[in-house]
Amino acid sequence: MIIEAHDVSIRYILGDFKDIGVKxxxxxxxxxxxxVREFWAVDGVSFSLERGDMLGIIGSNxxxxxxxxxxxxxxxxxxxxxxxxxxxxxxxxxxxxxxDGDLTVRENTYLRGALLGYTRKFMNEKYEEIIDFSxxxxxxxxxxxxxxxxxxxxxxxxxxxxxxxxxxxLDEVLSVGDGAFxxxxxxxxxxxxxxxxxxxxxxxxxEQVRSMCNKVLWLDHGKQIAFxxxxxxxxxxxxxxxxxx
Amino acid sequence: xxxKMRKYQFLFEELVKRDFKKKYKRxxxxxxxxxxxxxxMLLVMSLVFTQFFGRSTPHYTIxxxxxxxxxxxxxxxxxSGMSSLMDNSAVFSKxxxxxxxxxxSKNVSSxxxxxLTLVVFFVFVAIDGIPFRWTFLLLLYPIGCxxxxxxxxxxxxxxxxxxxxxxxxxxxxxxxVIMYFSAIFYNIEAFALHIRYLFYLNPIFxxxxxxxxxxxxxxxxxxxxxxxxxxxALAVLLIGGFIYKKYNYKxxxxxxxxxxxxx
Numbered sequence: 374m375i376i377e378a379h380d381v382s383i384r385y386i387l388g389d390f391k392d393i394g395v396k397x398x399x400x401x402x403x404x405x406x407x408x409v410r411e412f413w414a415v416d417g418v419s420f421s422l423e424r425g426d427m428l429g430i431i432g433s434n435x436x437x438x439x440x441x442x443x444x445x446x447x448x449x450x451x452x453x454x455x456x457x458x459x460x461x462x463x464x465x466x467x468x469x470x471x472x473d474g475d476l477t478v479r480e481n482t483y484l485r486g487a488l489l490g491y492t493r494k495f496m497n498e499k500y501e502e503i504i505d506f507s508x509x510x511x512x513x514x515x516x517x518x519x520x521x522x523x524x525x526x527x528x529x530x531x532x533x534x535x536x537x538x539x540x541x542x543l544d545e546v547l548s549v550g551d552g553a554f555x556x557x558x559x560x561x562x563x564x565x566x567x568x569x570x571x572x573x574x575x576x577x578x579x580e581q582v583r584s585m586c587n588k589v590l591w592l593d594h595g596k597q598i599a600f601x602x603x604x605x606x607x608x609x610x611x612x613x614x615x616x617x618x
Numbered sequence: 619x620x621x622k623m624r625k626y627q628f629l630f631e632e633l634v635k636r637d638f639k640k641k642y643k644r645x646x647x648x649x650x651x652x653x654x655x656x657x658x659m660l661l662v663m664s665l666v667f668t669q670f671f672g673r674s675t676p677h678y679t680i681x682x683x684x685x686x687x688x689x690x691x692x693x694x695x696x697x698s699g700m701s702s703l704m705d706n707s708a709v710f711s712k713x714x715x716x717x718x719x720x721x722x723s724k725n726v727s728s729x730x731x732x733x734l735t736l737v738v739f740f741v742f743v744a745i746d747g748i749p750f751r752w753t754f755l756l757l758l759y760p761i762g763c764x765x766x767x768x769x770x771x772x773x774x775x776x777x778x779x780x781x782x783x784x785x786x787x788x789x790x791x792x793x794x795v796i797m798y799f800s801a802i803f804y805n806i807e808a809f810a811l812h813i814r815y816l817f818y819l820n821p822i823f824x825x826x827x828x829x830x831x832x833x834x835x836x837x838x839x840x841x842x843x844x845x846x847x848x849x850x851a852l853a854v855l856l857i858g859g860f861i862y863k864k865y866n867y868k869x870x871x872x873x874x875x876x877x878x879x880x881x
Binding site: 393394395396398446447448449450464466467470471473475476480483484487488489490491492493496 | 625628629631632633635636639640643708709710711712713714715778782783784785788867
């Protein structure tokens with residue numbers, strides 16, 4: 374078992390706690406009108422994936438898909454339940470953010486590598502390859518803020534994907550950047566997927582899910598509607614969408 | 619623990635490098651300035667206060683410098699520590715990484731700054747005609763306590779800052795109060811004995827006091843004084859660690875909601 378999720382539930386708190394300062398907080402506490410609401414973004418989701426599986430997560434906006442991915446990557450810890458993961462993860466989530474505009478491209482590459490848990494030795498070996506792949510040779514010593522957003526995601530993709538991850542997590546991205554890089558990045562992802570990695574894909578394109586995934590998880594308002602065979606679930610989901618209209 | 623440290627060593631080094639570069643913005647004056655600014659403050663204070671307090675306090679410039687040295691390290695480390703989580707929230711909401719690393723690396727920058735000022739301090743000590751004694755090595759003890767104390771404060775403040783945005787302004791007031799109760803430019807001998815004891819409730823005063831005892835009074839503090847130093851440092855670290863553990867994964871939820879609001 375590569376990934377096993379059991380009864381995963383994640384609770385968010387909404388309400389007064391944000392955007393009020395300390396003073397307001399203390400006042401409301403004294404007056405007893407401090408209110409927080411709870412909201413389960415993910416509620417009792419269970420699934421398990423074997424090596425080489427490709428899971429598609431489907432559901433409308435706000436179904437808890439992205440939140441579930443954050444629990445799998447370990448960024449968040451479930452309020453209830455647990456996720457067990459065996460292997461290294463490469464997660465392509467909102468890639469281009471989190472870089473530092475003041476540092477150079479080279480410095481950012483090393484920093485991102487360090488954040489992803491690579492070693493210095495590995496980065497020294499792979500640095501050239503990363504820069505070549507992203508096509509940013511001329512920008513190596515330029516400040517990162519001078520890069521276009523397409524270039525930023527190209528670099529982020531190259532750093533995240535040049536390891537051979539056991540698990541690949543894709544949030545609505547199957548390709549990055551423009552023209553030539555789109556093709557290159559897609560090829561790279563396919564190489565990882567066909568190389569035996571376990572993949573999780575969040576997608577709104579049912580055709581894509583049908584053609585690529587062998588398992589599907591259907592979420593709605595945080596609840597798990599179903600987990601199982603692709604074709605059957607996609608048919609049910611399509612019907613569900615038609616009824617809604 | 620050791621394995622963990624080795625695992626995160628590369629990350630730690632890269633973060634320290636980043637914070638250092640950003641702080642000094644690659645300018646020559648940058649690093650120079652961070653030493654110069656406490657010195658200018660010292661100059662102003664000695665110009666103004668020597669008239670009032672200088673006559674009753676021997677080595678008054680060094681007396682001031684001890685206070686300024688400890689206090690400016692404290693404010694620098696805690697203020698930069700406070701924003702360390704918020705500044706990096708875009709990173710740790712996407713990459714699974716231990717968040718305390720961001721705080722530690724900020725603390726390293728402040729500590730390097732402190733060490734530079736410390737060198738200048740010893741130059742002043744030499745100029746003032748105070749002989750160097752082996753007991754100066756004991757200063758490593760309050761410095762160690764101060765490092766731990768600042769990290770603890772950073773843990774508390776950075777967590778609070780994620781929840782309450784206005785904690786920044788309140789903390790400015792708090793540091794002002796601490797400054798006036800740290801006897802940086804005056805001597806507590808002017809107070810009645812039972813009031814003097816109240817000053818020991820202020821950890822910063824205690825650390826400054828240790829410096830002065832060693833450097834100016836040529837006196838080794840009592841064991842109970844050492845215990846007090848360690849007590850403050852460990853107590854704050856413990857509270858900070860507890861808060862960090864409790865809110866570790868809630869930070870993420872907090873900042874994520876903000877990012878959504880921003881869009």
